[in-house]
Amino acid sequence: MPPKRKTLTESLEQSEAHEDAPQKPPPSFGGALSKFVFSTTTTAGGDGGSGRTTRSSTRTVSTARVVAARPKPAAKPAKPAAATATAAEKPKDEDTAAGSTKKKKKRRAPSVYAPPSTYAHLSPIPDALAPNLIVLFIGINPGLTSAATGHAFAAPTNLFYRLLHASGCTPDRRVAACEDQGLPGRYGLGHTNLVGRASRDAGELSRAEMVAGVAELREKVRRWGPEAVCFVGKVVWETVVREGTGRGVGKMWEWGWQEGAAAEGWRVGCRVFVVPSTSGLVAGYSWEFKRELWTVLGDWVQERRRVRGKVVALKTEEEE
Template identity: 85%
Template sequence: MPPKRRMLTESLEQSEAHDAPQKPPPSFGGALSKFVFSTTGGSGGDSGSGRITRSSMRTVSTARVVATKLTKPAKTGVAATVAAAVAEPKDEDEDTTADIKTPKKKKKRRAPSVYAPPSTYAHLSPIPDALAPNLIVIFIGINPGLTSATTGHAFAAPSNLFYRLLHSSGCTPDRRVAPCEDQELPARYGLGHTNLVGRPSRDAGELSRAEMVASVAGLREKVGRWGPEAVCFVGKVVWETVVKEKTGRGVGKGWEWGWQEGEAVEGWGCRVFVVPSTSGLVAGYSWEFKRELWTVLGDWVQERRRVRGEEVALKTEEEFEGNLFFHKYSD
């Protein structure tokens, strides 16, 4: 072919190639098809054996990962964490219930008490006071609980902390007495007990305010008759009732536990100390707080014993062994 004609032919071919539509790049499906092996036909080799080899599976998996990275935007932060948790395969033997938190059962709160007339517990008798002249301290509760009324002894409920605090504070320094020994407190320790209201009930919520306020005058007269050096009100409700009967108002926001002063103390003829209720139903104060507060009173009681020249009358071995059974089953 002459040179001029050859050059013309080549120029024409290049022009046609330039004007022809360009083929699109191979799609992902097209690229992936290179790694897919036929499972039919042929003999010899992996492509004709009807099986997919480990190498081919790794290749396909790699291709899928690449495709995923190319087509899906990367997730960050919380979304990435959630996506990873969903995508991560679980072993068949893995316990998937470990991530499920079992909801805690909520304790049922006891319904608040309402006023119960005296006829409700008419079958129960008031417990006897433990009093004597010239005691160091008389402890004053609000009224007997059902366990105390049933047994005939003060603060007798197993959950009540009265005798435990009495011992830890030093009021009964030699040992922890049992509720059945409450009548021995005056002779052995110079301590006594009584209540604002004599009739028993499940708790203070079953007494009326008017009933409690009306009982203050009789309580004050009783304390004046026996003449202790101090009284200890066991429970804020008891002391607040006394304050309201005297002043017509409550204790106020600035009120504190322990030794009391002011108008409400007048007329008692002795010092006044106030501690939280020792009932097991009252859990608003820790054991440490109660023990520290009671220790203030206990230190004062022991100082008064030294000044008065009195010693704690210890129980004999026979008397103590007689109460071992009660100690075992009342703690």
């Protein structure tokens, strides 16, 4: 018997009833994975069984192992070669060019003997002497600036007058080079040189003229009778010692007061103190070292002033 056909009205009613029924949500990603389930069950038959083995395994695939494929990030554009160059990769020519702007300090060539005619246009400077000085300072010879101005230790870089004041030899003020002739009357200090002629430095003097100056220096000291002499520079003192003993000062020699064998070559009778050269060309000793050494002499000078009852006059308002 042929199936009964549904009328149009029945079809519409069934369609409306289907739409009114609650709809199931679409399966989730985890629900979709639940379909991939494999079960394994093993039943082993004994001697009395059929002898066939049926294996059924159940394996659940973990959602943690399922990784969605991610698109690869787009590659970054390469930087230009000039932008990636580091400071270490700079060409040496650039470093050389940058360093070429710094001026290298040139070493001064050692001086050689210059005959007296070289500086014949410069006159010797006068000594600052008086009877019974406390200290007579002895330099090796006048420099070019001193010869040009007529005053001892006159070069702007020379530390002589600065050390005189710092040590207490001139306690009231720093004396200017142009006042060097007033040192004996005001402070009981004087100055002279081993060699009278001027030169750029001691390297332009001959050994013969330095030795010849020793006898004249001894005679000058005997005549004026200072309590002590201060040799400004080891070269001056060693020249005196070598001329008197035939040997140098020795390896154990020290700056300051010279006692015993160190003063053997002097043969005059007054005390001897030795300090490094105050010239600006001599930079082997620090200012602190020179000041401390000079202070030993300055303390002795002030003590001798107290014994003599000599008061150093303070600077007046007119002199300011």
